[in-house]
Amino acid sequence: MKKSMIMLFTIILVLSIAGTAVAANDFSDVAARHWAYDAVSQLQQAGLVDGYSDGTFRGDKALTRYEFAVVIARGLENYTKANTQQKGLLDKLSAEFAAELNNIGVRLNKLEKNQPNLKFSGNAEVRYTSQDNNGTVASSVGGAYRIRLNGVAKVDDNTNLGLRLASGTTKAGTKYKYSSAxxxxxxANSAADDNKNNVTLDRIFLTSNIGAVQTTVGAQELKLGTTNFIVDSGVTSFDGIKFATAAGAVNLVGNWGRQQKNSNTTIEVASLEAAAKQGNFNYGAGYATLKDRGTVHTTLAEYLYGNAKYQFDAGFSLGGEYVYNQQSDSDKTAWTAIATIGDQEIVKKGQNNVVVKYYRVGKNSISRLTSYSLQSKAGAGVTEAFSDVRNLKGLNVAYNYGFSKNLTAYVAYQKLTDREAAAADDRGFRYYRAAVVAKF
Incomplete structure (x- = not known):
């Protein structure tokens, strides 16, 4: 039924834009005083039909019999939600437009057979940033863009193929780079390797259910925790295997695999997480190790971490995450707190919120796989050591607004403070940013 309704929505969109495109005797307008207009209006007010593709039923516009059938079909999907009177209206409308409803069903069956197995969705972001680097390196003002395209193909009833095409900057010798740029x-200067526009197939994996365990194998997202604080999961991938299952009310996820930096460094990742929910309270804990299996074998990080989030009401939630790197001798803790004020998700027109994030990071706590990094001082010869993030604290405040279900925008302010540098070596910075994000 869901596939059929997707096609019905497509037909609604085509009809609303293009009008009638076939013989008039098949798609003649329904008379303005026809009882069906009043019936559909009542069903729309009850929330049982959506009308046109923009969610309205245009009572001031004459509908064809075919358009009526499409709207009625939407109401029939909600038949079990209707009361006795509303069911009577749906039954009466179904009888009146039986031929058109049957015609839609025949056409949909033909269309579904021709649908491609590989389906894509994605997002694109265009942003403009003004950044002040505290005088240690030149401040900057400019725009940037990124596109990510996700593909899913059904292999069989139990297995899917997933992939991602992503634009971004390149870096010689890097497979899954530490940098989140x-x-x-x-x-951008195309002669500079770090500024090239490069589109790559950065993820490709198979997901299958083996009994009660969902298993994913291949180049896939690396996700530790829930807030993207330990690892920026939108950027970071790894080659390996992931297991996900449930033990009662507890969800369990395990990762094992490798992330290649270059010919001399290969990061081995292993983790196990548990998460649960009680009412409005979500919480979880995890353990992860990151080891260099390249030229020199060493343990880079050994994380113990926990996270929690409480939904106070529809307009306010508070959460956070804490990380302890027991591999380090000092500066080994990091934490973040996140408050969301307003709509908790931006999924339709007019929704908006303010998201406030505060974080405090020890120099040896989290790695360059996170997105929290201070500026490199010009001419300082800063290495790309795995944990070279330095002691820092930060504040990010963002306002998000939805222009539609698939088009949003945000404005943000962020300040990162270098907690250990002298004034001449201060690598902190602040920025103001405006961006538009499109989903498709």
Missing amino acids: TFTSFG
Whole structure:
């Protein structure tokens, strides 16, 4: 039924834009005083039909019999939600437009057979940033963009193939780079390797259910925790295997695999997480190790972490995450707190919220796989050591607004403070940003 309704919505969109495109005797307008208009209006007010593709029923516009059938079909999907009177209206409408409803069913069956197995969705972000680097390196003003395209193909009833195509900057010798610089700057110098616009197939994996365990194998997202604080999961991938299952009310996820930096460094990842929910309270804990299996074998990080989030009401939630790197001798803790004020998700027109994030990071706590990094001082020869993030604290405040279900925008302010540097070596910075995000 869900596939059929997707096609019905497509037909509604085509009809609302293009009008009638076939013989008039098949798609003649329904008379303005026809009882069906009043019946459908009542069903729309009850929330049982959506009408046109923009969610309205245009009572001031004459509908064809075919358009009526499409709207009625939407109401029939909600038949079990209707009361006795509303069911009577749906039954009466179904009888009146039986031929058209049957015609839709025949056409949908033909269309479904021709649908491609590989389906894509994605998002694109265009942003403009003004950044002040505290005088240690030149401040910057400019725009950038990024596109990510996700594909899913059904292999059989139990298995799917997933992939991702992503634009971003390149870096020689890097497979899954530490840097989170995935945006390409406007007017970037194509001769500079770090500024090239490069589109890559950065993820491809198979997901299958083996009994009660969902198993994913291949190049896939690396996700530790729930807030993207330990690892920026939108950027970071790894080659390996993931297991996900449930033990009663507890969800369990395990990862094992490798992330290649270059010919001399290969990071081995292993983790196990548990998460649960009680009412409005979500919480979880995990353990992860990151080891260099390249030229020199060493343990880079050994994380113990926990997270929690409480939904106070529809307009306010508070959460956070704490990380302890027991591999380090000092500066080994990091934490973040996140408050969301307003709509908790931006999924339709007019929704908005303010998200406030505060974080405090010890120099040896989290790695460059996170997105929280201070500026490198010009000419300082800073290495790309795995844990070279330095002591820092940060504040990010963002306002998000939905222009529609698939088009949102945000404005943000962020300040990162270098907690250990002298004034001449201060690598902190602040920025103001405006962005538009499109989902498709």
